[in-house]
Amino acid sequence: MSHIQRFPSAAKAASTNPLKMSQPLGAALAYLGIDRCLPLFHGSQGCTAFGLVLLVRHFREAIPLQTTAMDQVSTILGGYDNLEQAIRTIVERNKPAMIGVATTGVTETKGEDMGGQYTLFRQRNPEMADTALVFASTPDFAGGFEDGFAAAVTAIVERLVEPSPVRIPAQVNVLAGSHLSPGDVEELRDIIEGFGLSPIFLPDLSLSMAGRQPTDFTATSLGGVTVEQIRAMGASAATIVVGEHMRIAGNALELKTDVPSHFFSRLTGLEATDKLIRLLMELSGKPSPARLRRQREALVDAMLDGHFFYSRKRIAVALEPDLLYAVTGFLADMGAEVVAAVSPTQSPVLERLKAATIMVGDHSDVETLARDADLIVSNSHGRQGAARIGVPLHRMGLPMFDRLGAGLRVQVGYRGTRELLCDIGNLFLAREMDHESHDHGESHGCGGGSCGCNAV
Amino acid sequence: MLQDKIQDVFNEPGCATNQAKSAKEKKKGCTKSLKPGAAAGGCAYDGAMIVLQPIADAAHLVHGPIACLGNSWDNRGSKSSGSQLYRTGFTTDLSELDVIGGGEKKLYRAIKEIVQQYDPPAVFVYQTCVPAMTGDDIAAVCKFAAQKLGKPVIPVDAPGFVGSKNLGNKLAGEALLDHVIGTVEPDYTTPTDVCIIGEYNLAGELWLVKPLLDEIGIRLLSCISGDGRYQEVAQAHRARVTMMVCSQALVNVGRKMEERYGIPYFEGSFYGVSDMSDTLRTMTRMLVERGADKGLIDRAEGVIAREESRVWRRLEPYKPRFDGKRVLLFTGGVKSWSMVSALEGAGLTILGTSTKKSTKEDKERIKKMKGEEFHQWDDLKPRDIYKMLVDNQADIMMSGGRSQFISLKAKVPWLDINQERHHAYAGYDGIVNLCEEIDKTLSNPIWRQVRQPAPWESGPSSTLLAAE
Numbered sequence: 001m002s003h004i005q006r007f008p009s010a011a012k013a014a015s016t017n018p019l020k021m022s023q024p025l026g027a028a029l030a031y032l033g034i035d036r037c038l039p040l041f042h043g044s045q046g047c048t049a050f051g052l053v054l055l056v057r058h059f060r061e062a063i064p065l066q067t068t069a070m071d072q073v074s075t076i077l078g079g080y081d082n083l084e085q086a087i088r089t090i091v092e093r094n095k096p097a098m099i100g101v102a103t104t105g106v107t108e109t110k111g112e113d114m115g116g117q118y119t120l121f122r123q124r125n126p127e128m129a130d131t132a133l134v135f136a137s138t139p140d141f142a143g144g145f146e147d148g149f150a151a152a153v154t155a156i157v158e159r160l161v162e163p164s165p166v167r168i169p170a171q172v173n174v175l176a177g178s179h180l181s182p183g184d185v186e187e188l189r190d191i192i193e194g195f196g197l198s199p200i201f202l203p204d205l206s207l208s209m210a211g212r213q214p215t216d217f218t219a220t221s222l223g224g225v226t227v228e229q230i231r232a233m234g235a236s237a238a239t240i241v242v243g244e245h246m247r248i249a250g251n252a253l254e255l256k257t258d259v260p261s262h263f264f265s266r267l268t269g270l271e272a273t274d275k276l277i278r279l280l281m282e283l284s285g286k287p288s289p290a291r292l293r294r295q296r297e298a299l300v301d302a303m304l305d306g307h308f309f310y311s312r313k314r315i316a317v318a319l320e321p322d323l324l325y326a327v328t329g330f331l332a333d334m335g336a337e338v339v340a341a342v343s344p345t346q347s348p349v350l351e352r353l354k355a356a357t358i359m360v361g362d363h364s365d366v367e368t369l370a371r372d373a374d375l376i377v378s379n380s381h382g383r384q385g386a387a388r389i390g391v392p393l394h395r396m397g398l399p400m401f402d403r404l405g406a407g408l409r410v411q412v413g414y415r416g417t418r419e420l421l422c423d424i425g426n427l428f429l430a431r432e433m434d435h436e437s438h439d440h441g442e443s444h445g446c447g448g449g450s451c452g453c454n455a456v
Numbered sequence: 457m458l459q460d461k462i463q464d465v466f467n468e469p470g471c472a473t474n475q476a477k478s479a480k481e482k483k484k485g486c487t488k489s490l491k492p493g494a495a496a497g498g499c500a501y502d503g504a505m506i507v508l509q510p511i512a513d514a515a516h517l518v519h520g521p522i523a524c525l526g527n528s529w530d531n532r533g534s535k536s537s538g539s540q541l542y543r544t545g546f547t548t549d550l551s552e553l554d555v556i557g558g559g560e561k562k563l564y565r566a567i568k569e570i571v572q573q574y575d576p577p578a579v580f581v582y583q584t585c586v587p588a589m590t591g592d593d594i595a596a597v598c599k600f601a602a603q604k605l606g607k608p609v610i611p612v613d614a615p616g617f618v619g620s621k622n623l624g625n626k627l628a629g630e631a632l633l634d635h636v637i638g639t640v641e642p643d644y645t646t647p648t649d650v651c652i653i654g655e656y657n658l659a660g661e662l663w664l665v666k667p668l669l670d671e672i673g674i675r676l677l678s679c680i681s682g683d684g685r686y687q688e689v690a691q692a693h694r695a696r697v698t699m700m701v702c703s704q705a706l707v708n709v710g711r712k713m714e715e716r717y718g719i720p721y722f723e724g725s726f727y728g729v730s731d732m733s734d735t736l737r738t739m740t741r742m743l744v745e746r747g748a749d750k751g752l753i754d755r756a757e758g759v760i761a762r763e764e765s766r767v768w769r770r771l772e773p774y775k776p777r778f779d780g781k782r783v784l785l786f787t788g789g790v791k792s793w794s795m796v797s798a799l800e801g802a803g804l805t806i807l808g809t810s811t812k813k814s815t816k817e818d819k820e821r822i823k824k825m826k827g828e829e830f831h832q833w834d835d836l837k838p839r840d841i842y843k844m845l846v847d848n849q850a851d852i853m854m855s856g857g858r859s860q861f862i863s864l865k866a867k868v869p870w871l872d873i874n875q876e877r878h879h880a881y882a883g884y885d886g887i888v889n890l891c892e893e894i895d896k897t898l899s900n901p902i903w904r905q906v907r908q909p910a911p912w913e914s915g916p917s918s919t920l921l922a923a924e
Contacts, residue, residue: 014517014566015549017530022523044585045490046499046616050528052858057531062861069490071617075589082492089493105521105586106617109555140521141586142552214865217842381530384543401531 007343007350009360017363017385019318019378020344021398023138024102025051026148026178028065029398031100031134033176033203034156035224038096040066042083042112043104044075047140057401059209064220066090070106079107080117087121091131096220097227098132100152105140132227134159144345145398146320149178150245153202156230157249163257164235171236172283173259174201175250177243179323179397180267182210183408184416188242188267191276191413194292195284200229200236209407238262238283240276243322244349265349266326267412268420269333270299276413295414302418302425303334309428310334316370317355318363318378319397321347326411327377327396328353330420340369375427392431394424457595458613465626470711490620496858499616501584502528503624507706508580508612508631510656511684512536515576517546519563519594520584524616525549533877535660537683541576550586559592567601567609577686578608578636588615608686610635625705632680632689633712640690642677647748649677650739651695651719654706655726657682664883665726668763672755674739680709693717697742699724699735720746726882728798729767733760763884774891775803781898784844785809786855787873795854795873802891807850808833838862852898867906869897 024041028051031039041048048067055063068082087099103114114135121133136155138148153175172192176185185206192199207223214222233239234257241250241263250261262279266272273296277288313336317328321343328338332354341355342365350358357369363378367385370376376386379397386393400406410416498506501524509516509532518525529545536542548566550559567579579601583594598611614627642649650669655662662682669676678684678692692698693713698721700710710721720742724735740748740756782805785795796806808831838859845853845866853863856874863870871893873881881890 012566012569013548013562014546014569015522017545018522018526018547018549020522020549021526022521024523025527040493044499044617045495045497045620046502047523049496049498049502050523053531054527056858062865066493067490067495068492069495071490071619075585075617085491086493089491093494105523105550105555106589109586109589139552140523141550141555144522217839217862217865219838384530384540 007346007358007360009346010362010365015362017367017381018344019342019362019366019381021054021145022047022051022104022140023143023145023148023151024104024140025054026145026150027100027102027136027138027152028063028148029055029145029178029205030149030152030156030203031098031102032063032208032221033201033205033224034098034100034221034230035207035226036097036218036220036222037100037224038064038066038090038094038098038220039100039102040068040086040090041102041104042068042079042114043070043106045069047104047106054399058399059407060404061209061211061407064218075106075110078110079112080120083117084121084124087128087131087133088125091128094219096131098134100156101133101135102138102148102152103136104138108137108139108141132160144320146178146245146322146347147345150248153246154249154252156202157233157252157256160227160230161233161253161256162231164232166235167237168235169237170197170284171232172197172199173233173236173239173253174199175239175241175243175246175253176201176203176205177246177322179243179320179326180205180412181407181409182206182208183410184267184412186210186408187410187413187416191292192280194289195280195286197280197284199240200233201225202230202233205407211408233257234259238279240264240279242267244325244347245322265352266322266329268326268330268417270296270303270414270417271333272329273299273412273414273417292414295418299414299418299421302421306421306425307335309425309432310336312337313375313428314339314373315375315377316340316342316366316373316391318342318344318361318366318376318382320344321349323397325349325353328355330417331377331424334421339373340366342366342369375424377424392427394427458615458618461613461627461630462618462623465623465630465708468626468708468711470707498621498624500614500618500620500624500627501582501616503621503626503705504582504612504614504628504631505624506532506621506656507625507628507654508681509542510534510536510681511578511580511686511689512542513539513577514686515541515544515546515570515574515579516582517548517563517566517570517579518582518584519548519550519559519566519587519592520582521550521555521586522547524582524584532656533658534656534682535658535663537663538685541574544574546570555586555590558590559587560594560597563592563594563597564601567597568605571601571605571607576607578610580610580612580631582612583615585615585617588617608635608639622705626708629706629709633709633716636686636690637709637713638690638693638717640687642691642694645677645694646675647696647746648674648743648752649695650674650743651678651680651692651698651713652676652682652701653680653698653709653721654701655679655682659877659880661726661880661882661886664880664885665732668736668759668883672736672740672759673752674743680706693719695719696746696748697721697739699739701725726886727795729764729801729884729887730797732883732887733764736760767884767888770888771802771891774895777895777899778803778891781805781851782807782849784841784850784853786841786853786859798887798890802887802894804894807831810836842866852894854894867903869900869903871897 028039031037045067052065068086074082134155136151182205204225208221212222236259239259239261241261254261328341338355340357341353342361363385377394380400380402411420525547595611598609602609612631614624677695678688698710698719700723713719722738725731736756740752810833842862845868852869854871854873
């Protein structure tokens with residue numbers, strides 16, 4: 001990725017307790033939001049196994065993910081044969097609606113010509129024309145999780161979306177970035193449908209990664225946006241683009257279909273949500289449903305009740321860039337001080353962050369920067385460092401393998417913002433109450449007995 | 457060089473399956489060629505990490521792009537009683553520029569940083585696919601670093617694309633043989649020093665076994681590599697007897713230690729009452745044969761008698777509860793037959809077991825134990841398993857974490873018996889733990905509830921109001 005290198009990276013040669021995850025993993029997650037899709041890594045089988053285990057641990061769901069199983073010989077001689085054999089095998093065995101291919105470090109180091117291989121495959125296998133096929137270039141040695149997710153969404157838009165001569169006024173597209181959980185997508189659907197609009201989410205993880213109960217065991221994703229719906233995105237009245245890393249896909253969609261796009265850098269926070277609601281009122285020509293009005297009041301009320309506990313709290317945040325932006329923005333909105341914002345990769349969104357220190361780094365950098373912080377917000381991998389320096393950890397992002405329901409957390413819209421506000425606020429509140437009762441100056445790292453201690 | 461190593465490992469004379477092969481077949485190796493689009497499982501690098509990472513006080517540095525470590529660190533349940541350094545993920549996180557310009561200098565700097573900051577007794581450096589392709593010579597860098605920094609720096613040359621997890625296990629074993637075992641002399645030796653190979657202390661299992669060894673008077677000189685310390689692993693060559701736990705994975709290490717240092721080895725298992733007792737008997741007998749005090753055997757028999765009577769007494773309450781309960785067992789290799797005897801001892805009925813990863817010997821063993829009618833599935837597809845479970849052909853499935861959803865989505869109880877599990881099942885106490893876990897899940901009240909039809913699925917209710 002040729003992102004600006006404006007923010008300092010750690011000067012170390014050894015990345016220690018990495019925050020970064022690889023591009024193909026992000027691409028796999030995007031593909032999993034497509035109905036009856038099977039993501040395929042073009043690389044060694046280990047690349048797939050690690051990605052699979054990580055996603056299984058986070059979502060607690062079966063994760064369909066396949067590999068072209070490159071070995072030494074095919075790596076040197078070229079991987080087309082493995083790719084063709086893999087796609088053919090998958091089509092025969094699993095009959096997916098779409099196969100989403102993501103390259104890896106192995107095939108990208110060799111320099112496989114994926115555009116050429118796509119054309120060659122289609123020429124040689126005309127009988128498989130019904131299966132949608134999307135290739136994304138996602139080398140492990142550049143960018144990270146979010147970039148891979150973006151690359152896959154862009155590839156889907158470019159390969160599948162078609163311009164349409166008609167407009168369906170009530171249909172809106174939503175390009176949902178990787179910082180939106182399946183629960184967030186579900187919440188957005190609720191909000192948008194409340195205005196009588198029917199949204200098409202790309203990708204739609206709320207239909208595939210939110211705890212489905214299948215009636216049969218399938219080796220492809222179970223639910224998600226269908227290939228037909230993706231093709232029909234060109235007929236929508238508008239596209240809502242959520243997250244900086246979705247901007248390229250948004251532009252590609254607009255270029256291809258002339259559907260006007262509306263960009264949202266975040267949907268967490270009162271004003272951020274207000275902006276979305278205004279747009280939906282405009283697009284639908286309808287007033288806001290009573291439910292949303294009540295939710296907004298409840299959020300305003302929670303802000304009034306909760307701001308005491310947030311004011312000047314020192315918080316370190318380490319998350320994927322767009323989630324980092326959303327969370328640090330929300331914390332700043334509440335009067336907290338973001339002492340450190342650590343991103344795994346460079347991203348244009350980092351320029352707009354409000355934090356005392358902004359850097360590209362890993363969990364060991366967080367450990368150094370958060371020494372006198374009141375809270376760390378990061379994924380489950382932050383737990384070791386947080387425990388070492390005795391600062392409580394609020395888990396967000398991916399992977400979150402030591403909490404139930406990681407995929408269904410909601411942190412967008414009025415209701416989601418209120419939930420996030422209360423979750424983090426309660427950590428501070430518990431600590432303050434605890435100090436009063438113990439009348440003790442020293443703070444204990446668990447945040448008030450949450451570790452099972454006596455919290456002195 | 458790496459190719460020679462791989463051929464050497466494929467030639468393993470200590471492996472029964474290998475012995476039965478022709479020269480040509482041997483050359484092909486023991487890994488089935490993977491089918492693109494229908495393959496599953498980890499790579500050689502993954503396998504190497506599994507074997508070596510439990511060495512808790514060493515630093516483990518992965519030389520590769522972020523995928524190899526970033527997606528996989530902190531995901532195994534191997535426990536340490538002391539140093540936690542092994543849980544810190546180190547990687548050179550190779551970028552585009554490193555791919556183009558070579559990553560050797562970055563690797564050296566990374567090793568230096570780790571040594572300066574953490575001062576570990578040793579650094580293990582893992583090769584991965586991308587630097588293997590671009591030609592980074594990690595062996596040379598490790599040698600240079602070891603000289604410069606005055607610490608053992610061990611190259612582990614098992615890039616993912618050379619083969620499966622199993623091959624990676626063996627290549628990690630080779631790295632230990634070449635660079636670690638025999639490099640440190642113990643302060644003192646005893647006639648009862650043993651080395652255990654292939655036990656990773658998952659969920660703290662070794663700690664259920666070690667007190668028994670202590671009581672009998674056996675000294676665990678070295679464990680490869682559960683709750684391991686670098687110095688202890690390096691002293692393994694002074695053991696009197698070697699025990700191999702997961703036999704397929706590290707057979708090369710046991711055999712070569714016999715070849716080089718004359719240490720006899722045996723295969724054993726800590727799972728199940730009779731296997732556990734057999735293991736203790738074999739271990740003490742072999743130690744006595746090598747000159748240990750004969751009293752060792754009596755002490756072992758004493759411990760076995762006490763533990764067995766205790767364990768059977770503790771399993772008694774489960775028997776009526778397990779009566780008629782059918783188990784579907786999905787695990788590989790040595791664990792299949794070992795688990796079968798363990799579970800039947802507790803009164804469960806085993807419907808069948810997968811034997812995908814088992815050797816011919818393992819399969820014969822099961823056949824002998826269970827007769828011809830017992831199911832041994834070689835290649836059962838997830839969909840077929842799901843069908844069996846939905847059709848109520850089993851009461852519980854036991855398998856590794858990856859197949860859990862086949863069972864859970866069929867709304868059938870499931871228990872993890874693989875490396876991510878949270879409970880220790882080894883030794884006499886372990887089998888009681890296992891039965892307790894089975895009983896807990898079988899008797900959980902959710903199973904009846906989750907199988908209820910939704911309100912919109914059932915027919916029209918006879919009562920006007922559905923409220924209670």
